[in-house]
Amino acid sequence: MTVGINSSLEMKISADNSDNSVDGCLIAEARRDPTAFAKLYRRHYDAVFRYCMHRLFERQSAEDVTSVAFLKVVENFGRFKGSERQFRNWLYKIATNAVNNHLRKAVRRKVLLKHVSEQAGYDSHSDVPAEKLAILRRAIFTLKPRYQTIITLRFFEDLKSTEIAEVLGSSDGTVRSQLARALAKLRKEITANRQEV
Amino acid sequence: MNDNEKQFEDFVHNIKFDDAPDPAHRDKLEQKLLYALGKHARQGRPIEIWRIIMESRITKLAAAAVIIIAVMLSINLLDKTVTPAYAIEQTLEAMERFNAVYLSGTFGAFGKGFGAPIVGTVSENNQTAIEIWAQVNKQGTRSGNIKIKSADGMVGVADETQSKFYIPQTNTIFIQQGSYIMIDPWPSQNFLMEKQSKSEDWKVLHGKDPSTGRNRIFATCHSTKNESSWWFEFDEESKLLVRFKQWDNIYRQGKPDYDIQKIVYHEELPDEIFKLEAPEDAKIFEGIFPFMANISEFSKLNDPSHGISVEGLNKDEACRKILGQFWQAIKGHDFNLIRKLLPITADWEDETLVGNLGLNDEDDIVEVLEIGSPSDESATDIGPVVIVPSIIKCKDGKTREIKLIIQFRQIDGQSSCFVYSNSGKARELD
Numbered sequence: 001m002t003v004g005i006n007s008s009l010e011m012k013i014s015a016d017n018s019d020n021s022v023d024g025c026l027i028a029e030a031r032r033d034p035t036a037f038a039k040l041y042r043r044h045y046d047a048v049f050r051y052c053m054h055r056l057f058e059r060q061s062a063e064d065v066t067s068v069a070f071l072k073v074v075e076n077f078g079r080f081k082g083s084e085r086q087f088r089n090w091l092y093k094i095a096t097n098a099v100n101n102h103l104r105k106a107v108r109r110k111v112l113l114k115h116v117s118e119q120a121g122y123d124s125h126s127d128v129p130a131e132k133l134a135i136l137r138r139a140i141f142t143l144k145p146r147y148q149t150i151i152t153l154r155f156f157e158d159l160k161s162t163e164i165a166e167v168l169g170s171s172d173g174t175v176r177s178q179l180a181r182a183l184a185k186l187r188k189e190i191t192a193n194r195q196e197v
Numbered sequence: 198m199n200d201n202e203k204q205f206e207d208f209v210h211n212i213k214f215d216d217a218p219d220p221a222h223r224d225k226l227e228q229k230l231l232y233a234l235g236k237h238a239r240q241g242r243p244i245e246i247w248r249i250i251m252e253s254r255i256t257k258l259a260a261a262a263v264i265i266i267a268v269m270l271s272i273n274l275l276d277k278t279v280t281p282a283y284a285i286e287q288t289l290e291a292m293e294r295f296n297a298v299y300l301s302g303t304f305g306a307f308g309k310g311f312g313a314p315i316v317g318t319v320s321e322n323n324q325t326a327i328e329i330w331a332q333v334n335k336q337g338t339r340s341g342n343i344k345i346k347s348a349d350g351m352v353g354v355a356d357e358t359q360s361k362f363y364i365p366q367t368n369t370i371f372i373q374q375g376s377y378i379m380i381d382p383w384p385s386q387n388f389l390m391e392k393q394s395k396s397e398d399w400k401v402l403h404g405k406d407p408s409t410g411r412n413r414i415f416a417t418c419h420s421t422k423n424e425s426s427w428w429f430e431f432d433e434e435s436k437l438l439v440r441f442k443q444w445d446n447i448y449r450q451g452k453p454d455y456d457i458q459k460i461v462y463h464e465e466l467p468d469e470i471f472k473l474e475a476p477e478d479a480k481i482f483e484g485i486f487p488f489m490a491n492i493s494e495f496s497k498l499n500d501p502s503h504g505i506s507v508e509g510l511n512k513d514e515a516c517r518k519i520l521g522q523f524w525q526a527i528k529g530h531d532f533n534l535i536r537k538l539l540p541i542t543a544d545w546e547d548e549t550l551v552g553n554l555g556l557n558d559e560d561d562i563v564e565v566l567e568i569g570s571p572s573d574e575s576a577t578d579i580g581p582v583v584i585v586p587s588i589i590k591c592k593d594g595k596t597r598e599i600k601l602i603i604q605f606r607q608i609d610g611q612s613s614c615f616v617y618s619n620s621g622k623a624r625e626l627d
Contacts, residue, residue, distance in 0.1 A: 034231050037230075037231070037234060037494040038227055038230075038231060041227055041503075042223070042227070045218060045226070045227075046218045049216075049218040049222075049223075050216050050218070057214070059215075059219075063219070063226075065221045066222075067226050067229070067531070068224060070230055071233055073230075074230055074233045075233075076235050079424075079454075080446070081444070081445070081448070081450045081451030082446055082448050082450055083448075083450070086448065097546065101546050101547030104547075132212055133212050133213075133214055135523050136208070136212060151205075154202075155205065156208060157204075168404050169447075172556075179202075180201065183201045183202065184201070185206055186205065187201070190208065192216070
């Protein structure tokens, strides 16, 4: 199923901030010109897809949710009036809602967990036992969607807590304390899962 | 980064899995988005229109309701002065003396919501100049009689039971049951207090109006939940709100959706103000507003899995059947059933449903006292519609009347119906 290159989870993925000024012009243009909208989309597609992938750990679901998220962007684009940086955070916000909505469907959640279990042992390119990835996935899925969001944005998308706060519409302090709680829960789950393995 | 964060980062270090985007999916989605973009541009913004129908965005205006003292000025926020602490209660007290208000300014959302679909002359990005006259209702909760006049000549008047619009371009008067224009809540109640308590980041600054030298108080806030932000200006001496703006984003960026530049308070306004001004030869249409009649392109509304079968039932029986189920679903917060019976919400997330249908604690419905008879039959482009009133009792102890539009249709020779929308906003009964 794997297509493309295996990338490391430690790789920090985020929209290209150096192109913010270009984005700024694109956002304005994209309101009038579909070509400009397509450019804007291409600039951010990878980041949104990877974020969905890091939340769902399953390609088909990540692609579906990426589609849903970008369709929401089209629907609400006229209402977005923020800056370039805010546009990236707005995308994460929409993607987060789409992922959480997806996860809320209990059946899908079961499918995801089943898939996660089945995948253990299939990461032939991994430098570490594949169980480690499966343990991570399983542990993350035990968290509340909000905590999953915070963990993913912080460690996989490399957002600062203030940026996460903006995505979640919360305060920096709240995000920090929820991050600490999420990490404590993760540690507990990972330890327990490791013992099982 | 603290120890816990470092520890977790160490754990995920070097874990690898394939997260590379598939260019084929990216390209396919791009085509889909461009198609959706084009369709969206051609069709306007159905969700926006729906939200107006559900909530009548003009009600947000209410958000602002107040004041007086004509002020068109540039503000020098740097000119801060040391003044006594400002308490919003002082403004509320000052506003309590007035039962009526005149306001004028520009409205982005108004143009999109009402002007464009009805008049067809206001483009999405345009701001529309508007004047409003409003009188508080008997309960003192929101506007009762209200009149609105836009720069392009459209005039709307409403009380709590009926709305009328005159469109000069077609010399036509449209009349529909339900109140589609209102200021709710009336500002003298708790609107500013609510703004202060429920909004985030409430900040107050003191300054002067550079043109008059009068002391002013400026307040800003935003609500992430509503994705809105506000800017208020109060006259320090009178304590009255003299100007305000509202944005559809939390950053107070871009053109505001509402920019109220002048507010004048009155103890009363004469009844004549609220009469619809229209030529005697204007054509009159009663029923569903034309901007609500073109719905065939909402795919969910043609989807037989939405709505219910009413084969063999007359309209009265059909309305009672669907509304019985609908109110049960609302009472029980059965979101899936709500989406089925009210298909325009089919894609709404739970949170959106709760927000737009008023399924919060205060407005929660505890009992349906009466489902009335269908009336005002007219038609959309997919079939006949009727308006049906329901009397409901809410958790806050109040009894309200809400009118719902029931849409009938034939799919493959089978009769079915669904709840299309509400007709105006719920009315509080004595």
